[in-house]
Amino acid sequence: MPHEAVPFDPAALTFNDAGLIPAIAQDITSGEVLMMAWMNHDSIARTLDSGRVTYWSRSRQAFWVKGETSGHIQELVSLRVDCDRDCLLLQVRQTGPACHTGRRTCFYTAVENGGEVELMQPE
Amino acid sequence: MPHEAVPFDPAALTFNDAGLIPAIAQDITSGEVLMMAWMNHDSIARTLDSGRVTYWSRSRQAFWVKGETSGHIQELVSLRVDCDRDCLLLQVRQTGPACHTGRRTCFYTAVENGGEVELMQPE
Numbered sequence: 610m611p612h613e614a615v616p617f618d619p620a621a622l623t624f625n626d627a628g629l630i631p632a633i634a635q636d637i638t639s640g641e642v643l644m645m646a647w648m649n650h651d652s653i654a655r656t657l658d659s660g661r662v663t664y665w666s667r668s669r670q671a672f673w674v675k676g677e678t679s680g681h682i683q684e685l686v687s688l689r690v691d692c693d694r695d696c697l698l699l700q701v702r703q704t705g706p707a708c709h710t711g712r713r714t715c716f717y718t719a720v721e722n723g724g725e726v727e728l729m730q731p732e
Numbered sequence: 733m734p735h736e737a738v739p740f741d742p743a744a745l746t747f748n749d750a751g752l753i754p755a756i757a758q759d760i761t762s763g764e765v766l767m768m769a770w771m772n773h774d775s776i777a778r779t780l781d782s783g784r785v786t787y788w789s790r791s792r793q794a795f796w797v798k799g800e801t802s803g804h805i806q807e808l809v810s811l812r813v814d815c816d817r818d819c820l821l822l823q824v825r826q827t828g829p830a831c832h833t834g835r836r837t838c839f840y841t842a843v844e845n846g847g848e849v850e851l852m853q854p855e
Contacts, residue, residue, distance in 0.1 A: 614847025633756055640763030645819040689839040692831050696768040698839040708815050716812040716821040724737025
């Protein structure tokens with residue numbers, strides 16, 4: 610059935626003991642990996658319904674609509690599920706920097722020859 | 733000190749209660765996100781020492797040298813740490829498919845209009 614889609618049910622994903630699943634955000638334009646955060650069942654549903662990426666904040670124990678205060682929103686372009694159904698890939702249109710430090714991506718530190726090198730500055 | 737590297741110490745990362753940290757593998761050539769798996773302190777050290785990506789298998793509770801049996805190895809090109817020091821990005825040169833199903837990436841299922849769509853076949 611190559612063209613017949615199976616209905617997507619967030620409840621059929623594999624969540625960890627805290628009811629969370631890791632979600633990787635990737636910039637749809639540059640291909641850059643921007644960040645990794647966590648989602649629960651309801652934040653996945655909200656993300657799909659609104660088209661606005663909504664994580665679950667483990668520190669605040671609350672929905673985290675990315676960019677709600679900063680304006681650095683993530684518009685969902687494509688949501689993908691991995692083979693084990695225990696990780697999500699979000700391809701997004703990112704407004705402004707993704708990182709709370711003001712850098713384009715959270716992965717701005719490289720390990721080179723045993724040392725940490727900062728690859729970019731805040732924008 | 734823009735050009736002075738801070739020494740990298742895997743022990744200074746933030747691991748979860750099981751001593752693990754998520755690691756995202758990205759194809760250095762295509763930019764494609766290939767998979768997400770877990771590392772512990774020693775698998776990070778082994779990866780850096782050998783240049784061969786080595787995860788920690790949660791199911792087997794053992795080192796998992798990616799591609800050791802399949803030949804589908806991941807050669808580390810760049811290891812990056814995120815702002816919270818609780819997630820790694822591995823930019824890799826991937827030999828063969830990354831996914832155990834034989835597909836190029838583990839993220840071969842897209843959610844579109846409420847249904848799951850398989851984006852690619854095993855190679």
